[in-house]
Amino acid sequence: MNVNTWLEPIVFFLFAGVVLFSAIGIVLTRNIVRAALFLLGTLGGVAGLYFLLMANLLAAIQLIVYAGGTLVLIVFGVMLTSKSPWVRFAPSRSEAAAATTIGLVLFAALAKIVTGIDWTVAAHPADQPATVRQVGNLLLQQYLVPFEVASVLLLVVMIGAAYLARPEN
Amino acid sequence: MADTVLESRPDLNLDVVRDEIGDVRTEEMLVNMGPQHPSTHGVLRIVLRTDGEMVLEAVPHIGYLHRCAEKIGENVAPYQYIPYTDRMDYLAGMNNNLAFSLAIEALTGLEVPKRAQVIRVIFAEMNRIASHLVSMGAYGLDMGAFTPFLYAFRERERILDLFEASCGARLTYSYITIGGVTDDVPERFIDVCREYLDYFEPKIAEYNNLLSFNHIFVKRTANVGIISAEKAINWGLSGPSLRGSGVKWDLRKVHPDCGYDEYDFDIPVGQGLKGQLGDCWDRYFVRIQEMQQSVRIVRQALDKLAGTPGEYKHKSGKSVKLPKDEIYYEIEGARGQLGFFIQGDGSQIPYRVKARGPSYCNLSITNEVVKDCLLADVPAIIGSIDVVMGEVDR
């Protein structure tokens, strides 16, 4: 028996546990700073899963853009917009009950669908990690137009965000 | 974060959340800087009203070091009061001694021997150097440069060695006293002092290289905390803080006591070399230049001391009787005009003693200057005004 075959489930369940634990934490906590911190757990766990899924570049991008950039932005936003560190917006009981029901039903439906299909039919699993060069080639050849559109979008976002956050006078 | 409400200024408390729909851009915050803060130079407390990094208002709160120095003066004889003056501006004790002694001498008409006058000039100027060294070093510390501070202390250490050899104390000297000085200078004092001056003078250029003309330091201090000449006069500033604004006013020239008129020296004033006239850098650089001038004075005084034998003290200094009269006498201390108001009632003990500390007056301009600058500029400005809390609170 190969070590890797019993290591992979362990690592998967580890990361999946981190992801789920912190996602549940986000839902349950009423402290927005803690929610942002739980988001770090989710993002890190997902990045770990990307590593497991042999998407190294994506994992690194997830860590650097999401965890390093977006999350700092969010925490920054929290700090700038909350009057005291422990602002709580509590939902009412009925809201919570309704939302939970909807969430559970949705999850049950999705789970039913997912488990009802035999995914192994006609699958071509990859066994080599995608290299940066492959991703880069694909980005600059097949996906060049979306890539350029995305860069224009980023520029627009930059200008737009600067315009929106600018003081009026 | 508990809201801070100032009883004297209830309008300052903007920490409360404004919930009405309005044009709230950002929130203001009250921050206590001090009384225990690394760059308030002692137990100064400044309440800052800030908007992010911007400081909208700064209200100094003083009195944490109040020791009833003036009241004590009304209960002891002038000669006994000299040690208390040491503890006012503890970085320039000699100058405090000198101011009080001169005031009493002027009130009683006591004649000071020639040799004592020369010794007084030497020690006052050496103490000015020591005080400016601390000021310079601590200013570097405020800007985040730790090293000049220790260089400054290394140099000051040797001045204190000289003082210790002369009077046995390193901080609270009580050396200059009514009628002269407590003791003659020790043997070889002139040689050692000259040696020190030869060692010290080139160091000034090194400080300039290290700190004064350092690009980051200039960026931090030039065009920050500008005090115009008019404003400086209106707020009663004195000393380097006044001269930094370009006002050529120095009591050593205006009414020379102790024979300052016999020495050849210049009054450095701020010139707006790196920024606008009267900014923090100008005030800082005036001190550096004053050290140079003090070296000049001490050199001349040492020459004069060698040729002035005689008494170092008037015999009746210990038991002066104060006439029914009053006097206000001030000298140019290390931080500005240090004055004593003394009212006698015919006995040995003064009826009223009142000190005018330059730090106290200089500090009053804080809010005016600190307004609308960045949080990081607050230490820069307070450091450039160079207050000593012992003298502010007395």
Next chain:
Amino acid sequence: MSQATIPWIEPVPEKRVAMRRKALLVLFGGGLTALIVGCVMLGVFRALPDQVGTIVFILAGVLPILGGLGLIPLGLLNGSVVLTTLGFAQIGIGALVGGLLKATPIDPLVVGVLLLVIGPIAAGLAMLTAAGVIVAFKQVVQLLLMRWTALILFCGGIVSIILLVWAHAFVFRYVAQLANDTTLNTSATTTFGGDLTIAELSTRFSGNWRPVAFVLWPLQFGLIRDLIAMGGVIGFISIIPLYTIWWERKVAGRIQSRLGPMRVGGWHGWAQSFADGMKLICKEDFVPPEGDGTLFRLAPYLAFVPAICAFIALPFATTYVFRDLDVALLFILAMLGIEVLGVIIAGWASNNKWSVYGAMREACQMVSYEIPMGMALLVPVMTAGALRLTDIAKLQQDGFGSWLAWNNPFCLIAFFCYYTASLASCKRAPFDLPESESELVAGFHTEYSGFRWSLFFFAEYAAMFAVSGLAVILFLGAWYGPLPLSWAPAGNDIASAVVRGLLFDGPILFILKCGLLLYVQIWIRWTLPRIRIDQVLYACIQVLLPLTMLVVLGSTFWLLFDNSAHPAFESFAKVVRGLLSLVGVVISIAIAGFIIFGFVNRRRLVGTLAIEHFPGS
């Protein structure tokens, strides 16, 4: 220095003598017992090789469960919580070990030997050594206080670490070779190994060397090799801050005409950091009552763990890398970026206005320096055409001239841009705004004390080493010496290996280069004042960012021409490279000369030691 001032060798109080005697007794007795147990078990294993699996199962699985079953009623009867918990714990451990033994492919024989023979023997020897040290305490202290002891210890430590690394690399390679050896392995070969049995392994060894197979067996699992390597990495990262802090204090002392730490440990206070660590651990662990306690406790780890994680991907030499990721550069940058979050959370959770200022400044600073830093790093990546750090390093093995910093003018500028941004990234002066002590008291760590506080410093110094390492790999020839690798002796003997390791290739050179960059960071910190937050933003966004953009653009055009292989451009490039290398040589010689000049004239320069002004000196 008078030895009487060292508290270690002052007369020891009675109580401590008694404690020492007790410790000696425990260690000596325990060591002997463990040795005997180990030897007896060795005999048992030798005598009963077939039933070993059962024995181990009984010893490690069944016995604890039985013991636990006995303990629980005892604990319940006596009302003792400890005994009951112990019973349950024993059942749990027994079930776990037993289950693992049954369920996993781990050979029970190996577990048995490791747990019951090698473990006790090693523990026994360690305890006996400790007892010996206690007996020879005074002599050991005397040795430690000798003039050059610390230096020898330090250098010896480094050498032995490197030797260990060398040895483990050798063993790992050997094991990997064995795992792929089809003559040994009857089943299918895999890259991860894990299919060899003890019997197969021991055929490789003759006679008395057979037991080596027991030690080698676990090493065929990638996981176990990783754990060992991770232990090494963590050990190294713990040593870096300790010695960098000591070094920083010494350098700061010399710059400021002081001596720095002189007492603890003897020679130049080499153990000062250990003493500080002791002190910090003993300090009150303060948590602001009005703050967010959980986040406050969590924040130091949030800063510390990413800083360590950066070392997962940071190679020290071609084979000395924990995980040779193809995205190592991005990974390290990401980890340095996440570290910031710990600082922000720390400031936020402290519920102190100064700390919040520090946190906000860190956030501001981070968004401004990260972009130029990433842009500057793009230049060597583009020039090398690779993202894997070991690949980038490989391009620089042809001596000083091939280092990427002198590859084209843009690379050199990019190096300085990167170094500036990396100062900001490590919160080092003149960019130490988040913790600026003269403005914000101590910024984000105002409320921290003790061990948590020291974690921030561990993180800071580890990050300093990581960014220096990146600079070295991407610009300064990685772990290669200034001489081309092809000049290195190729032989397999120890002498040529040593020459290669010291002069041409290897982690020693890498650590030395990183040390030089660390020294420059320290030097800058103790020389320059701190800049203001608006000036940081200005410098990063309005100066560095356009500059790095220009540099990236210029570097793109340079590469375009370079790839076109036009003869005129090639000769031009050659001249430029030569000139830049010359600049590099001049800079290196200048720095080296500066340091040597400073050392030779250390008694005459500005920073003349204050101690020499004292009367009688």
Next chain:
Amino acid sequence: MTSIGLQHYLLLAAALFCLGILTMTLKRNAIGILIGVELILNAANLNLVAFTRYRTGAIDGQIVAVFIILLAAAEAAIAIAIFMNFYNSLATIDVDRADQLQG
């Protein structure tokens, strides 16, 4: 021990998606809602990458995931800029107060 397949990832992503929806509905803090959106995007990404790994064997899904991460960053920047504006005019980021915005 079972080997990990596509199903595991899909289930995890479904759970993450539902938790994201829950976050969006339960939080009244605008930034909380933004965090919920990030969860949903992550769930989608996880699906994409898992399909890439276990079904197609190509890396197109990863490229799409890269674009999604990029969009998420852009979205967060714009969203926070909007929240700042919102906060500036209402002194709160409780989304239930957004109906007071006029013009």
